[in-house]
């Protein structure tokens with residue numbers, strides 16, 4: 245589904261991603277872990293189409309097509325979804341209007357009829373209940389004044405409503421208490437399916453207790469320095485990220 | 499005092515009286531002439547005057563004539579249609595064409611007891627008891643008010659008896675039709691103790707013509723009364739509009755002014771309220787959406803004269819093209835007005851590099867124990883916001899429109915009259931790319 249080859253990415257002339265290679269197949273869940281500032285969000289945002297990042301080398305193919313040539317909205321319509329590490333506040337725009345506009349934009353792209361107000365409300369209410377979100381948040385401005393947890397749930401709500409084929413979750417687990425974490429995990433597990441792929445960017449192994457990944461990659465200083473199965477996450481948890489800098493433990497684990 | 503006497507002064511002076519309303523009353527004639535004298539002695543304000551620094555009114559002095567026409571044309575069909583729709587909304591509707599009351603298009607028959615609404619021209623002609631603020635120099639906040647007093651054609655006088663609650667808004671629909679006309683409406687609201695009402699003034703130009711509107715609105719808010727004044731300017735693209743809205747508030751009263759400007763070549767609104775007795779609440783809201791070479795100037799002034807009053811001011815402007823906005827928000831806390839609580843914000847969104855905004859909050863505090871705050875921002879659409887929306891499937895145009903809509907919504911949401919709120923929302927969205935789509939989803 246997603247094939248990243250030798251991807252180099254710069255911002256302000258500074259190279260952040262330095263030759264990423266990653267293949268994610270339909271039906272798989274991949275976790276990307278790594279210390280702060282290793283480039284995880286850069287990769288996630290780049291895949292969603294953030295234009296401030298410049299690709300200096302390499303390629304990204306999604307469902308066999310050149311992802312980098314697509315606008316952010318085209319990617320969204322084609323099924324790429326990013327749950328933001330820092331969801332953006334949109335003052336003055338109700339969450340309901342936002343969700344409706346997004347859902348209908350994507351439906352229109354697929355030549356599906358727009359959902360009418362009633363069907364939309366039924367759908368949203370049901371999904372909100374599932375992610376444990378207060379319905380009052382529908383009338384509030386998008387993410388404005390939301391607590392950290394509410395913002396993250398709002399991302400999962402969008403994920404559930406928009407039903408993408410490739411979901412990238414950028415630290416959706418951080419800052420959540422254990423109950424919220426379980427709800428987020430349920431939301432993600434709900435989405436698992438043979439024709440979907442999920443990339444979980446996370447700092448902690450904790451989330452992976454609830455969502456068992458098919459593969460784990462460790463990103464450090466813009467490179468994937470290690471890939472493995474679900475167990476790799478547990479090793480990381482035990483040893484921390486420090487060994488990555490020295491490289492000693494890489495050999496040790498290997 | 500500022501400009502050299504010009505030929506228009508002599509010409510216009512002779513034109514002042516004859517066919518205008520009240521011409522049979524010698525004292526009205528005299529009052530008009532005196533007002534004109536005040537205006538011509540001062541002349542058109544120039545950019546050297548601080549208050550007129552950013553707004554060039556020399557275009558008006560270059561007009562062929564300042565005098566209003568006396569024979570109103572038929573209302574254009576577009577305006578008739580809207581008038582018809584408005585009466586369908588159950589509004590108490592008064593329609594004016596080029597500043598003259600059109601009784602046929604108006605529906606003011608079923609006013610509740612205690613509410614008097616009359617055409618000012620009828621009052622002038624009928625030698626009725628006139629409100630004392632009319633023709634009075636003391637009530638002229640700008641020199642254009644003197645010009646209005648000289649040439650006032652017609653207008654509305656609304657008198658609400660104490661304890662009367664007017665549930666349905668009074669809708670004054672003022673249409674400019676024809677080319678090069680000068681229009682001088684004068685609106686007076688006298689709200690008795692504990693009364694409440696909403697007055698909407700809607701100015702609409704139907705042609706791309708160099709019309710000049712000079713409007714004055716005077717509002718007296720009695721003790722405990724609650725008056726809301728909404729003004730919507732939708733003038734023609736070449737029109738000039740210069741106006742004053744001035745309130746005087748008594749004890750425990752509440753006055754709200756909402757100013758919306760969506761079109762017109764050059765607009766200047768002076769909006770003031772004087773909080774004369776304790777316990778007053780004054781709220782000024784404003785929203786404008788400018789494009790091309792439009793110029794819109796709001797000068798607001800809140801005078802905290804009595805202690806323990808509250809004022810709130812929220813202005814937002816969206817500027818595109820080569821438009822220019824001016825916001826000058828004065829709050830004066832006079833000596834003795836202790837425990838004043840005044841808060842003001844203005845936010846501007848610049849959508850193009852050529853658009854310009856001059857914004858100046860002006861707090862002058864001469865009392866103790868006051869809470870005065872203000873905040874101003876000038877910014878562009880947020881990149882993060884645009885990306886967030888696009889990452890959810892909205893194309894770039896729609897994403898921009900949604901952000902602009904959100905920016906304006908802060909003011910729109912506060913409009914109490916559902917009809918007006920929807921109208922403003924639509925006026926905004928009609929101007930935005932893909933706005934129709936957003937409109938459908940609201």
Ligand SMILES: Nc1ncnc2c1ncn2[C@@H]1O[C@H](COP(=O)(O)OP(=O)(O)O)[C@@H](O)[C@H]1O
Nearest residue numbers: 255256260279280281282283284285286287296
């Ligand atoms: N918009 C930006 N401008 C400048 N530097 C940036 C920007 N975004 C990210 N970076 C830099 O890129 C590096 C990687 O950041 P990021 O991708 O956010 O890491 P992570 O998500 O792994 O913590 C950091 O050094 C960060 O400072």
Ligand SMILES: [Mg+2]
Nearest residue numbers: 284285329415
């Ligand atoms: Mg990050």
